[in-house]
Amino acid sequence: MTTIRQIAREAGVSVGTVSNVLNENENVALATRERVQLVIQQHNYRPSHVARSLSTRRTGTLGLIVSNISNPFSSELARGAIETAQQAGHGLLVLGAAPDGLDLPTQVETLVHQWVDGILITSDPLPDSRLSQLPCGDTPLVMMDYAQPPHRNVIGLINFDWEAAGYAATMHLLHLGHRRIGYIGGIADHPSSHARAQGYHRALHEMAVPLDLVLERGGDFLATGGYQVARTLLALPNPPTALVTANDLMALGALQAIAEAGWQTPNDISLVGMDDIPYASFISPPLTTIHLSSYRAGQIGIQMLLEADRTRPALQRIMLPTHLVERCSTALVRRLTPP
Amino acid sequence: MTTIRQIAREAGVSVGTVSNVLNENENVALATRERVQLVIQQHNYRPSHVARSLSTRRTGTLGLIVSNISNPFSSELARGAIETAQQAGHGLLVLGAAPDGLDLPTQVETLVHQWVDGILITSDPLPDSRLSQLPCGDTPLVMMDYAQPPHRNVIGLINFDWEAAGYAATMHLLHLGHRRIGYIGGIADHPSSHARAQGYHRALHEMAVPLDLVLERGGDFLATGGYQVARTLLALPNPPTALVTANDLMALGALQAIAEAGWQTPNDISLVGMDDIPYASFISPPLTTIHLSSYRAGQIGIQMLLEADRTRPALQRIMLPTHLVERCSTALVRRLTPP
DNA sequence: AAATGAATTTGAACCGGTTCAAATGAGCTA
DNA sequence: TAGCTCATTTGAACCGGTTCAAATTCATTT
Numbered sequence: 008m009t010t011i012r013q014i015a016r017e018a019g020v021s022v023g024t025v026s027n028v029l030n031e032n033e034n035v036a037l038a039t040r041e042r043v044q045l046v047i048q049q050h051n052y053r054p055s056h057v058a059r060s061l062s063t064r065r066t067g068t069l070g071l072i073v074s075n076i077s078n079p080f081s082s083e084l085a086r087g088a089i090e091t092a093q094q095a096g097h098g099l100l101v102l103g104a105a106p107d108g109l110d111l112p113t114q115v116e117t118l119v120h121q122w123v124d125g126i127l128i129t130s131d132p133l134p135d136s137r138l139s140q141l142p143c144g145d146t147p148l149v150m151m152d153y154a155q156p157p158h159r160n161v162i163g164l165i166n167f168d169w170e171a172a173g174y175a176a177t178m179h180l181l182h183l184g185h186r187r188i189g190y191i192g193g194i195a196d197h198p199s200s201h202a203r204a205q206g207y208h209r210a211l212h213e214m215a216v217p218l219d220l221v222l223e224r225g226g227d228f229l230a231t232g233g234y235q236v237a238r239t240l241l242a243l244p245n246p247p248t249a250l251v252t253a254n255d256l257m258a259l260g261a262l263q264a265i266a267e268a269g270w271q272t273p274n275d276i277s278l279v280g281m282d283d284i285p286y287a288s289f290i291s292p293p294l295t296t297i298h299l300s301s302y303r304a305g306q307i308g309i310q311m312l313l314e315a316d317r318t319r320p321a322l323q324r325i326m327l328p329t330h331l332v333e334r335c336s337t338a339l340v341r342r343l344t345p346p
Numbered sequence: 347m348t349t350i351r352q353i354a355r356e357a358g359v360s361v362g363t364v365s366n367v368l369n370e371n372e373n374v375a376l377a378t379r380e381r382v383q384l385v386i387q388q389h390n391y392r393p394s395h396v397a398r399s400l401s402t403r404r405t406g407t408l409g410l411i412v413s414n415i416s417n418p419f420s421s422e423l424a425r426g427a428i429e430t431a432q433q434a435g436h437g438l439l440v441l442g443a444a445p446d447g448l449d450l451p452t453q454v455e456t457l458v459h460q461w462v463d464g465i466l467i468t469s470d471p472l473p474d475s476r477l478s479q480l481p482c483g484d485t486p487l488v489m490m491d492y493a494q495p496p497h498r499n500v501i502g503l504i505n506f507d508w509e510a511a512g513y514a515a516t517m518h519l520l521h522l523g524h525r526r527i528g529y530i531g532g533i534a535d536h537p538s539s540h541a542r543a544q545g546y547h548r549a550l551h552e553m554a555v556p557l558d559l560v561l562e563r564g565g566d567f568l569a570t571g572g573y574q575v576a577r578t579l580l581a582l583p584n585p586p587t588a589l590v591t592a593n594d595l596m597a598l599g600a601l602q603a604i605a606e607a608g609w610q611t612p613n614d615i616s617l618v619g620m621d622d623i624p625y626a627s628f629i630s631p632p633l634t635t636i637h638l639s640s641y642r643a644g645q646i647g648i649q650m651l652l653e654a655d656r657t658r659p660a661l662q663r664i665m666l667p668t669h670l671v672e673r674c675s676t677a678l679v680r681r682l683t684p685p
Numbered sequence: 686a687a688a689t690g691a692a693t694t695t696g697a698a699c700c701g702g703t704t705c706a707a708a709t710g711a712g713c714t715a
Numbered sequence: 716t717a718g719c720t721c722a723t724t725t726g727a728a729c730c731g732g733t734t735c736a737a738a739t740t741c742a743t744t745t
Contacts, residue, residue, distance in 0.1 A: 056460040058701035082421035103428045121395040259628035289598035397731035
């Protein structure tokens with residue numbers, strides 16, 4: 008591996024001058040600059056990222072903590088983060104929830120200790136008390152799905168408008184004439200779950216449909232959970248004519264439960280998901296769902312960190328839009344009793 | 347940030363001794379060791395990863411290059427890689443194909459220049475000539491889907507038994523009585539595409555079914571591509587009664603084309619995919635497919651690099667098994683002419 | 686008491702960059 | 716020609732660790 012001193016010796020200048028050429032400082036004479044650049048090219052030399060990190064105390068590397076990268080929501084987000092970091096010439100260290108369960112504080116500590124310049128956190132929630140004392144020196148943090156910054160290092164908050172999502176999904180079904188609308192929510196203490204349920208409530212309230220607590224269930228954001236909850240909902244004496252699920256993965260599970268019960272979607276029951284995962288349009292029936300771009304969330308999160316890199320700005324809050332995509336899993340209500 | 351010199355001063359020893367304590371060298375007196383450890387704990391000190399990397403010339407960080415991380419095959423692989431690296435206390439820098447298209451050599455150069463200890467490459471193929479001169483110093487490489495190492499730094503090759511996969515998928519359909527079996531292949535110059543097609547051929551040959559070149563098409567591994575190709579196949583004067591696709595994403599597309607044509611799966615046409623993506627069992631009909639674990643591929647790839655880290659072993663080749671998972675998208679042939 | 690040897694500990698060099706005060710040199714003025 | 720600027724260039728300190736030859740300490744042997 009070539010070092011800056013070898014280049015300096017060969018070009019007949021000091022290491023300081025080579026460093027100035029590398030960093031495009033203006034105070035190098037043209038002739039010198041060209042001579043040094045020639046030697047650099049001849050050796051195909053690139054300065055060591057590690058050495059540079061040590062002296063500048065900045066690594067040009069960001070961290071991404073994601074709960075489960077093979078969840079399509081997360082993997083789209085990761086794609087946004089990776090591409091954005093890459094375009095800015097930054098690296099991205101990705102940590103996920105391992106089966107043996109490194110917890111968030113440990114993951115953050117690992118990244119901080121590697122001197123990442125910032126961390127984008129999208130993993131499952133932690134009690135506020137533990138969040139607030141994440142051991143992260145002065146590393147800037149961007150977090151998803153929190154209304155309030157749970158830690159003093161947070162320089163950005165990214166949210167989807169989950170309330171609007173829950174509202175739009177429910178309202179769509181109400182407009183189709185449905186009145187018994189089941190709701191399969193997210194993980195109870197996930198900060199976004201509450202907002203979604205609120206949207207569901209607001210829509211029902213606006214259309215003067217009384218809340219039936221039997222129809223409102225918690226979920227786990229996983230297909231298997233959606234399947235389980237949907238089964239119990241369908242087995243009700245007076246089952247719903249439509250279902251809203253807090254994400255598409257649970258909608259997939261619900262679809263399976265519906266098929267197993269011998270019901271047809273959307274003839275016997277309508278279904279609206281959320282996320283608009285890439286396969287939502289390929290499942291049958293193509294899923295009516297709330298579209299949102301987790302790619303964009305990853306992109307914006309990294310952008311915030313890149314900016315924070317230079318200045319320590321005021322807290323930024325971004326609320327990303329969502330909208331209904333009507334496909335084929337919803338239809339006018341056709342029955343009032345079980346099929 | 348606390349440094350080793352501060353610890354040394356406070357514990358009344360030299361930096362060398364602190365370093366020995368940190369690295370668990372045996373030649374430190376028990377009393378000294380305990381005194382130093384106490385000071386370390388009091389300051390919650392952890393040595394700087396960057397500084398350590400500079401002096402040891404090893405970063406404890408690996409690189410992963412993946413073409414499109416939101417492809418479920420890749421994201422499962424990434425999950426395996428991330429979790430395995432994490433468990434071994436290593437970081438993982440993930441690069442993906444950005445829209446502006448950093449090419450593989452540039453990505454490799456970026457990682458090498460960051461002194462990663464090894465790179466797992468799973469991205470789309472490159473002509474052999476360019477691959478063989480990837481600029482990667484002496485960084486060990488593990489590559490997927492190559493039968494022969496395309497670069498001298500390759501210390502591991504990971505393959506799925508694609509030939510067996512193509513064979514099993516086709517044979518399954520043949521046993522169900524199908525004789526006109528369409529095949530939607532992978533990207534033409536992807537090293538795994540050829541093997542899959544060979545399996546398809548072998549099965550047909552064994553059952554003495556003549557090859558019909560009209561039925562064998564190239565694809566792009568994407569849902570949209572699967573949709574397009576399936577459409578043309580279904581529009582044939584004498585359309586196939588069954589379809590094999592080189593991956594599940596294309597099967598999803600094919601499923602859509604089939605539904606649009608007003609056909610039923612599996613009544614009018616059977617379908618076998620490959621990969622067994624996590625949603626394969628949740629689409630309707632649940633997809634019969636070839637199961638394989640890309641999670642395992644990611645895991646093994648990282649393990650190989652971790653081992654290579656210590657010794658430079660001989661080239662390792664791993665052939666990962668695949669097997670048919672029979673779900674509901676295939677059935678006995680019921681027609682010989684279009685429905 | 687001196688010599689020997691083993692166990693500890695030290696401290697400076699090193700990894701490969703950046704940074705900046707000080708030195709150098711070229712060009713211009715008086 | 717000396718003196719003065721201003722643009723370049725230098726070189727050593729520094730970032731925070733590791734490493735290892737040399738120095739020191741301590742117990743044992745003669």
